[in-house]
Amino acid sequence: MQEALRFQSVDVEPVDRAGMLTQARLVRRGSDSAARGLSLTIRDLRKAFGDNEVLRGVDLHIPAGQFVAIVGRSGCGKSTLLRLIAGLEVATAGSIAFGEETRAQDVRVMFQEPRLLPWARVLANVEVGLGRERASAGAQARAERALVEVGLGDKRGQWPSVLSGGQKQRVALARALVSQPRVLAFDEPLGALDALTRISMQRLLERVWRDQGFTAILVTHDVSEAVALADRVLVIEDGRVAQDVVVDQPRPRRRGSAELAALEGEILSHLLEGNEDTPGL
Amino acid sequence: MSLIDSFPRVRAPKLPRVDGLIPWIVPLAIILVWQLACVTGFVPARVLPAPSDVALAGWKLLLSGELIKNIWVSFWRASIGFLIGGSIGFAFGLANGLSQLSAKLTDTTLQMVRNIPHLALIPLVILWFGIDESAKLFLVALGVFFPIYLNALHGIRTVDPQLIEMGRIYGMTDGELFRRVIFPGALPSIFAGLRFALGIMWLTLIVAETIAASSGLGYMAMQAREFMLIDVVVLSILIYAVLGKVADSASRALERLTLSWHPAFQKK
Structure with missing residues (x-):
């Protein structure tokens, strides 16, 4: 499945699966709490709404306890991916498998609206x-x-x-x-909050993730939020994983540090490039 | 009859006790002016008796027991008719709000029937039931059916689908989903329907009792007209106003009790 992943980014160092796993373990504090998270393997996941194919073959492995951020322009399919993982939609084709058998309460979602x-x-x-x-x-x-x-x-x-x-x-x-x-999916949970509240909420999310050791999947349109929180940032474009970036920074991270800013810049420039390639956007 | 207009809105903060008298200033002023107009002879007693005369007539009827008897008969008819029509309307509202099949099957029919003014059925109802109790109950039930039905249906249909999705995600069964999400969500609209139905209930009853009855407030008013007892006629009308107000206050109190979560009902 590794070859199915698309590593289009040239600037970011290539990622190998084993390296990523080590990364996830390094980041994790308590090793017993790391056992709480569930790993997640997605194979050739497709989802179409009528004629509109939103996801066109996503292959992805998320190790247990990793904090993954999914970014992309609106309509790229990132929320659909999250809803599929959370079991709120049924895939047209492909599979999502958790590392172990899951109960309903093992996978939870948090939405943009508190509901x-x-x-x-x-x-x-x-x-x-x-x-x-x-x-x-x-x-x-x-x-x-x-x-x-x-x-x-x-x-x-x-x-x-x-x-x-x-x-x-x-x-x-x-x-x-x-x-x-054991898996917590966030669908732009901070999108409707003001800037200061956002930052304190980000800290809270990071803290509970570190305390409880669940696998976190965060969909966001805010790239700086993604690099500040995640171990790994996935860029979704045209229904596929276009870029898979490891955020190799120690925690707690200092917002606005040069390293984070550089990563953010890279991901943003990739997103913007894609934008110019697509007519009518 | 707009549904949206009858939703509770954010109101001014609750006024202290002394200011609670403010709504009564206008009715009291009207009675005062009315009394003055009658005492000075500006309004002849044949046209409109003074409030004091109306009160006197009320006192006499109260002593003879006639007033209590007639109020009780009307109240009984109103409540039974309301319970029958209201529960059928509510049941249809629930069924059609929750089940697409049920809505497809019955909603069109109900919407057609709704457009017949229910009071237009009076001649038919008299032919069917005579001037029996059932004629009045039938008319009241029919009158309250529609506001209750429409508002229950509207309330259920407009429950936030995001909350319903949330409930499902958190493993609520259909029963729990109804009890914890759909019903409370529909409640403000259900209350709007309830208050509207209470108005229709009195209206229908008055008309039905004036046309075909041998007891009740409407009958009392019609009898008084026969004997030119204009004070009793006015008394009956005032009693309707009071009963209407009591019913409305009762439903408001119930609303405040059950919708205490609603921003519009929170005490500051």
Whole structure:
């Protein structure tokens, strides 16, 4: 499957599978928590909506516990890829296989909108994330722990309507985390937030990822966010993986450092080049 | 009848207790002016009796027990008719909101029937049921059916599909999805329908009772007209106003209770 991947980037050092795995382990702190994540293998994944082929053969391996960012222009199929991974859409062809057998609560999604139930208080909204285990004995305690984890322990009894946009998104994160997922997919979760809230949310995402060791897949249109958070950035173009870039930077990363800026510049210039090649965009 | 207009909006912060009297200033002023106009002879008593005379008539009827009896009969008819029509309308609203098949099967028919003014059926209803209780119940039920049906259907159809997707992702069963997502989401619209239906309920009952009845408030008013008891006629009309207001306040209170999550109902 390695040869099926397209490494079009010349400037970025070529990536070999083994090297990437080492990279992922280096980045990971606690080795036991790394065991929590699930690896993910995608083969020749295709998805068409009617005549419109959105994904045209994606091949991809994501090691357990890796933080992968998927970037690309709007309509490139990045959100579709994420929805397929999360099981929200059915592929037209190809396969997605997790490293081990998964239960429903092992894969969770966080959307751009918080999607909280307005008629349920914050704690009850987090409990929704427990799925079938909602009725179990420790449900409330688990939900409370998840709320504390995202720093909203004192908001448990509030209605969602009184929370700020960033707080709502943190409740949504707690809801996604409460079942201790092994894969967490983010569909532009910070897209609707203001710049400062975004940065603090990015820190929070990075921290919970490091604490819990799930495999993180982040779809974003913000390349600087991608290089700041991810171990690896995938550029999707015309329904395929056009570029696969390893972000070999120690954590915690300093936003705006020269290395990150250089990487960001490379990915951006690639994206922009593609833009000029495509007439009518 | 616009559905959107009847949704709760963001209102001014709740006023303190003293200001709670403000809505009553205008009705009280009207009664005062009315009384003055009658006492000074500006309005002849044959046209409109003074409020004090109306109150006196009410007191007499209250003592004779006639007033309570008639109010009770009307109230009973209104509630039973409302319960029957409302529950059938709600059931159809749920079925057609949740099932495409059910909507395809019945919605067109219901929309056609909706365009017949239900009061136009009075002659037919009298032929069918005579001036029996069932005639009034039938008309009230038919009248409240449509606002309840339309608003329940609208409420369910407009529940945020993103929330429904969220519910499914988090493993909610169909029952849970209905109970935790669809029904609460449809509730503001259901309440709009409820309040509209309460208005229709009184309207239908008044008309039905004035045309064909041997008891009830409408009958009382028609009897009083026969004997030129204009104070009793006015009294009946005022009682309808009060009953309508009571029904509306009750549904508002229920709304506040169940929609406490809604920004429009949150106390500041």
